[in-house]
Amino acid sequence: MIVASQKPMDEVLGYLGGAQRVLVLGCGTCVAVCNAGGEREVATLAALLRLGGRQATEETLERQCDAEFFDPVRDQAAGCDAILSLACGVGVQMCARLFPDKPVYPALNTQFMGINEGAGAWSEACLGCGDCKLGLFGGVCPVTQCSKSLCNGPCGGSTEGMCEVDTKTIECGWQRIYDRLQRIGRLDLLETNVAPRDWSKTHDGRPRKITRPDLAG
Amino acid sequence: MSDIPYRANSNLERVLVAGHFGVTAELGPPKSAEVEVIHKKAEHLRGKVDAVNLTDNQTAIVRISSIAAGKVLVDLGLEPVIQMTCRDRNRLAQQADLLGAYVLGIRNVTCLTGDHQVFGNHPTARHVFDLDSIQLIECVRRMRDDGVFLCGDPIQNSKKSPVVAPKLYIGAAENPFGDPFEFRAIRLAKKVNAGADYIQTQCIYDLERFERWMSQVCARGLHKRVKILAGLTPLRSFKMASYMATGVAGIQVPRELLGRMEAAKDGAEEGIRICVEQIQRLRQIEGVAGIHLMAIEWEQKVPEILERAGLLPRPVVPPAA
Ligand code: SF4
Numbered sequence A: 001m002i003v004a005s006q007k008p009m010d011e012v013l014g015y016l017g018g019a020q021r022v023l024v025l026g027c028g029t030c031v032a033v034c035n036a037g038g039e040r041e042v043a044t045l046a047a048l049l050r051l052g053g054r055q056a057t058e059e060t061l062e063r064q065c066d067a068e069f070f071d072p073v074r075d076q077a078a079g080c081d082a083i084l085s086l087a088c089g090v091g092v093q094m095c096a097r098l099f100p101d102k103p104v105y106p107a108l109n110t111q112f113m114g115i116n117e118g119a120g121a122w123s124e125a126c127l128g129c130g131d132c133k134l135g136l137f138g139g140v141c142p143v144t145q146c147s148k149s150l151c152n153g154p155c156g157g158s159t160e161g162m163c164e165v166d167t168k169t170i171e172c173g174w175q176r177i178y179d180r181l182q183r184i185g186r187l188d189l190l191e192t193n194v195a196p197r198d199w200s201k202t203h204d205g206r207p208r209k210i211t212r213p214d215l216a217g
Numbered sequence B: 001m002s003d004i005p006y007r008a009n010s011n012l013e014r015v016l017v018a019g020h021f022g023v024t025a026e027l028g029p030p031k032s033a034e035v036e037v038i039h040k041k042a043e044h045l046r047g048k049v050d051a052v053n054l055t056d057n058q059t060a061i062v063r064i065s066s067i068a069a070g071k072v073l074v075d076l077g078l079e080p081v082i083q084m085t086c087r088d089r090n091r092l093a094q095q096a097d098l099l100g101a102y103v104l105g106i107r108n109v110t111c112l113t114g115d116h117q118v119f120g121n122h123p124t125a126r127h128v129f130d131l132d133s134i135q136l137i138e139c140v141r142r143m144r145d146d147g148v149f150l151c152g153d154p155i156q157n158s159k160k161s162p163v164v165a166p167k168l169y170i171g172a173a174e175n176p177f178g179d180p181f182e183f184r185a186i187r188l189a190k191k192v193n194a195g196a197d198y199i200q201t202q203c204i205y206d207l208e209r210f211e212r213w214m215s216q217v218c219a220r221g222l223h224k225r226v227k228i229l230a231g232l233t234p235l236r237s238f239k240m241a242s243y244m245a246t247g248v249a250g251i252q253v254p255r256e257l258l259g260r261m262e263a264a265k266d267g268a269e270e271g272i273r274i275c276v277e278q279i280q281r282l283r284q285i286e287g288v289a290g291i292h293l294m295a296i297e298w299e300q301k302v303p304e305i306l307e308r309a310g311l312l313p314r315p316v317v318p319p320a321a
């Protein structure tokens, strides 16, 4: 899922400036699960804005990345000075697209696509590189799990399973790839030289789009 | 004149191909435009080593570029090895710099991954890692041997122009002490398959572990396909030894050495003595083709170390016609 965290209140207030009537808009999917932008967080943020003397309306949509879920809030959106979205960056952009005459501000920092590691902990797992190579690396992603996104094995800084960037807190992704391939008896996969990546499949190419004629109505 | 078909015809290549025990040394370019620092360090090394490595923004700290520093050495009459990392440039910049380095008279390049930028003075920088070190090695080799860029286009100015490719002697680094230990020889094999002509290792203190790594390397026959230069960094004091032992990822200093450095009255002298002993031992290990001395900000001691190790004067191997 997409993992996000809340922005400092000062930054949020800075965006809102003189806006009096604020629509505080949560999202009920990823950011609700990671306790950053769901119904509860909307209530807390709205209460803080009221304490500061603003009028705050609370709403939480099922998803902010889909236009169809916005219908119930069109009136509130029309009647406010600004929308404060607690969705990920995708939701904030959809919101801004649907209400082109309203200022729309983000209340979260969108962090990454990641795994829930247990209560209150998440870790990055995928960068959406457009050319998934997990099949070569035992299901461990070198793009995100290695600090240098290396594809041909660990750099010289890998020490006792930890990454040179921080040997206390960051595991070396390449140690994990090695261990995993050893367990499934596929160390042979590591003997082949992996060719340079085709970065045109990532954002380096252009803002990416997918069209599926089979689904287009 | 010899008629050996050299790949790059650099002094380093000729010395190693002739079977001499090779010696390279590292020179860290200054963190300012004070070119005199390069001049001074170069004078300590003149005539004492086969080639001089110029580091490329080592530990992610901005310095005079390795290629510019390499050109300074060419002008002084010393042979440079430029280091090139994958951290700061993409494949376009790397290939452009390889052409440029060759034009400036540089004939050796050591291809590295590069330390992560968090270690340096611009930790908020974006890193590149478009290619990794193995892909960079292959790129340099294809440029040299096949006359093509990474994209496959011939290295020529126009369709009617001749192919003029940079002929570089290609090196790589390897850390015999990195983990996973069992993967290190495999990784070396990948570098050799990609086209590495020589290897300069991370600095070695734990000779036993190095010997274990070398036996894996020899078991795969890699020592016959690549010249391995064992990296050494002389210890200057007990303080430095302790720092190396605990503060640097991927380096291990055995207890016995730490004990010797702690007990020594003159730490610098003991460090040099240890380094000379290590050279003697390395010369006995199958597959070791030379040493790479990284005397950090201590270049002036290189001649003494080499003298005491019996590695001076350096052999002279005439260039190919
Ligand atoms: S290889 Fe690419 S798509 Fe696959 S998990 Fe990694 S970043 Fe995501």
Ligand code: SF4
Pocket (backbone or CB within 6 Å): A145, A146, A147, A148, A149, A150, A153, A154, A155, A156, A157, A158, A159, A162, A163, A164, A165, A171, A172, A173, A174, A175
């Ligand atoms: S130590 Fe491991 S995870 Fe860190 S950069 Fe090197 S290979 Fe990647």
